[in-house]
Amino acid sequence: MGVRIAIDTGGTFTDVVAIDEATGAMQAVKTPSTPSDPSIGLLNGVERVFADGDGDPSDMTMLLHGSTVATNAVLEHKFAGLGLVVTKGFRHLIEIARQSVPDGYGNSFFWVKPPRLVPLDLVREVPGRMKFDGSELEAINEAETLKAVGELVEDGVTCIAVCLLHSYANDAHEKKIGALISKHFPDVFVSLSSVVLPEYREYERAMTTLIDVLVKPYCKTYLQSAADELRQQSGDMPFLIMQSNGGVVKHSTAGERPVTMLLSGPAAGILGAIHMAKLAGYDDILTSDVGGTSTDVSIIENQTPMYTSASMVENYPVKTPMLDIVTVGSGGGSIAWTDPYGNLKVGPQSAGADPGPICYGKGGTQPTVTDAAIVLGRLPTALIGGEIQLDLASAQKAYAALGKQHGMSAEEVASGVLEISAVNQVFGIRQVTTTRGRDPGKYAMVAFGGAGGLFATEVADFLGIKTIISPPNPGNLCALGLHVSDVRRDYIRTMVRRQSTANVQEITDNWDELAREGIADIRAEGIAEDKIRLVHVADVRYFGEGHEVQVTIPQDIEGEAAIEYMWKQFHEVHDQTFGFHYEGEQDVELVNLRIQAVGEQHRPEIGMDSVGGTTAKPASSRKAYWKDTGWVDCPIFDRTSLAVDQLVEGPAVIEEYGSTVVVPTGWSAKADVYGNLILNVAGGVAK
Numbered sequence: 001m002g003v004r005i006a007i008d009t010g011g012t013f014t015d016v017v018a019i020d021e022a023t024g025a026m027q028a029v030k031t032p033s034t035p036s037d038p039s040i041g042l043l044n045g046v047e048r049v050f051a052d053g054d055g056d057p058s059d060m061t062m063l064l065h066g067s068t069v070a071t072n073a074v075l076e077h078k079f080a081g082l083g084l085v086v087t088k089g090f091r092h093l094i095e096i097a098r099q100s101v102p103d104g105y106g107n108s109f110f111w112v113k114p115p116r117l118v119p120l121d122l123v124r125e126v127p128g129r130m131k132f133d134g135s136e137l138e139a140i141n142e143a144e145t146l147k148a149v150g151e152l153v154e155d156g157v158t159c160i161a162v163c164l165l166h167s168y169a170n171d172a173h174e175k176k177i178g179a180l181i182s183k184h185f186p187d188v189f190v191s192l193s194s195v196v197l198p199e200y201r202e203y204e205r206a207m208t209t210l211i212d213v214l215v216k217p218y219c220k221t222y223l224q225s226a227a228d229e230l231r232q233q234s235g236d237m238p239f240l241i242m243q244s245n246g247g248v249v250k251h252s253t254a255g256e257r258p259v260t261m262l263l264s265g266p267a268a269g270i271l272g273a274i275h276m277a278k279l280a281g282y283d284d285i286l287t288s289d290v291g292g293t294s295t296d297v298s299i300i301e302n303q304t305p306m307y308t309s310a311s312m313v314e315n316y317p318v319k320t321p322m323l324d325i326v327t328v329g330s331g332g333g334s335i336a337w338t339d340p341y342g343n344l345k346v347g348p349q350s351a352g353a354d355p356g357p358i359c360y361g362k363g364g365t366q367p368t369v370t371d372a373a374i375v376l377g378r379l380p381t382a383l384i385g386g387e388i389q390l391d392l393a394s395a396q397k398a399y400a401a402l403g404k405q406h407g408m409s410a411e412e413v414a415s416g417v418l419e420i421s422a423v424n425q426v427f428g429i430r431q432v433t434t435t436r437g438r439d440p441g442k443y444a445m446v447a448f449g450g451a452g453g454l455f456a457t458e459v460a461d462f463l464g465i466k467t468i469i470s471p472p473n474p475g476n477l478c479a480l481g482l483h484v485s486d487v488r489r490d491y492i493r494t495m496v497r498r499q500s501t502a503n504v505q506e507i508t509d510n511w512d513e514l515a516r517e518g519i520a521d522i523r524a525e526g527i528a529e530d531k532i533r534l535v536h537v538a539d540v541r542y543f544g545e546g547h548e549v550q551v552t553i554p555q556d557i558e559g560e561a562a563i564e565y566m567w568k569q570f571h572e573v574h575d576q577t578f579g580f581h582y583e584g585e586q587d588v589e590l591v592n593l594r595i596q597a598v599g600e601q602h603r604p605e606i607g608m609d610s611v612g613g614t615t616a617k618p619a620s621s622r623k624a625y626w627k628d629t630g631w632v633d634c635p636i637f638d639r640t641s642l643a644v645d646q647l648v649e650g651p652a653v654i655e656e657y658g659s660t661v662v663v664p665t666g667w668s669a670k671a672d673v674y675g676n677l678i679l680n681v682a683g684g685v686a687k
Contacts (some may be wrong), residue, residue, distance in 0.1 A: 073311060130167065162193060294327050378454060380636075475659045511536060
């Protein structure tokens with residue numbers, strides 16, 4: 001028994017949750033992130049856990065880590081030193097891209113293509129060609145390949161992506177080029193598309209491979225640096241990294257394919273939300289992770305998150321298995337501004353961590369959502385246990401000026417800013433609910449992140465949601481989610497076969513081959529075979545369609561019965577997705593076979609509070625502004641002092657180390673034995 005530590009590195013703060021495996025006691029701390037070298041912030045987080053002298057790093061039995069480092073590298077356009085090697089005749093692969101235009105063709109006149117990850121002068125063609133079935137049409141020319149790579153290196157390229165035609169069907173040529181680069185240019189980082197994404201559609205495969213090699217120097221270097229230091233402090237304990245698919249792998253594995261870390265932090269948050277909601281007795285939930293710049297939302301049904309195989313990082317397509325997360329530009333740092341037509345807007349621009357909101361006193365000059373919250377009395381004058389002192393007077397001055405533009409008082413315009421910010425989040429939630437035929441009012445909402453509890457009730461009111469769950473230490477929930485994750489690896493094989501002519505045994509054999517690979521890799525992560533679970537998934541479409549839907553095979557169906565189920569179930573999935581099907585009218589086409597290999601990890605028990613206790617009284621009070629009632633005296637409660645089942649009627653504010661939960665009139669809050677706050681609207685059903 002020892003201490004398990006989970007660390008989630010964000011752009012501003014590094015969040016840490018440590019759990020004592022013997023007692024279940026949980027400790028949550030925050031420390032500033034160090035973007036120049038994320039390993040420093042990670043190690044500082046470990047140091048903070050043992051800062052009180054109760055134990056030392058040698059007591060650590062496992063470190064789990066999630067990070068936004070990969071995403072930030074793309075968002076900050078750190079494209080220098082990037083090169084691309086393609087099949088001869090396909091030099092303009094990423095220039096041509098796709099014909100689709102964001103926001104529809106009505107935007108085609110105004111839309112400008114985003115900066116290319118690789119300019120045309122840093123793309124090189126090499127002779128050699130595979131056919132679609134994997135047979136060799138033309139052999140690789142080693143001399144021409146080395147000449148092309150040498151030219152890229154002379155031009156300052158330090159990271160090379162290799163994406164050859166039909167390498168998903170036969171990876172021999174790409175592997176040969178990778179070996180040549182490693183032998184003759186050992187200091188160059190290389191990513192092969194047949195390793196990163198062995199799937200057809202060259203453009204998406206090339207872009208995903210480019211992003212993988214782009215972030216490889218950042219991720220691989222800092223992960224290895226952290227691993228070396230941790231080994232000196234704690235020995236050879238497991239150092240596991242969260243992936244976008246909601247599973248963890250060894251740090252060395254993640255460093256080889258860092259593109260899988262793009263949504264590492266938000267994915268961990270979803271796992272933490274599912275775990276705490278399950279303890280609270282809720283199976284169907286919506287998650288709302290509100291940070292400083294954005295809000296990440298998702299939908300969970302029967303404690304199971306939804307997955308996708310395609311996403312966008314800024315304007316760049318990425319294809320890798322990941323949790324289905326929708327992001328909107330609404331957070332605590334979102335800037336309130338007036339457009340040229342005199343309309344009040346909030347975001348998507350953000351003050352970020354530097355200079356941050358005006359009330360942080362770090363040079364910020366534009367009013368933000370956080371500034372609005374302190375002007376309205378929703379926030380205290382200090383955050384993070386007093387580490388951040390807030391400047392109320394400067395925030396009031398900024399909102400007085402903004403209000404003057406709109407003929408409103410400072411508190412009226414600040415209230416409007418919170419309402420607009422809530423509406424922005426509502427749009428994100430509707431993308432995962434109403435647009436998919438779900439009624440958001442039938443779900444409980446888990447609100448977390450540093451700003452998750454500030455206006456969760458306003459979001460809920462817009463959507464008809466009657467129950468909100470605020471987990472303990474909501475600002476650190478992503479770190480908690482790391483503790484309840486499993487080891488997971490995803491495998492894919494493109495195999496285009498029509499139902500009318502498909503060989504059932506061929507499909508079964510290929511699925512079995514992927515399954516064996518998955519079991520071997522999970523065992524290599526230190527998981528016993530009896531703890532490994534395989535999920536069979538197929539990408540299927542009607543013949544003639546350009547996009548597929550995923551069909552998941554139940555665990556108890558195997559062999560030929562699984563193939564038959566796939567063909568039959570596809571029609572129902574297609575109907576659920578698009579509202580129609582062509583069963584009996586159109587041939588069905590298999591495109592990709594997938595295997596999700598999951599290795600179950602031990603989950604530490606979270607300590608429970610004893611039922612009962614002394615009912616806590618308000619620690620203080622302050623005036624807070626509410627749209628319907630104006631300024632009222634509002635009781636302020638210390639969340640850690642609330643007794644189990646103690647009912648707090650709104651209006652009230654509940655404060656803790658890293659977050660604030662606002663309970664308006666018409667809502668109530670009650671703490672459960674696991675530290676969750678369950679908020680219910682008047683007339684809602686409490687659990």
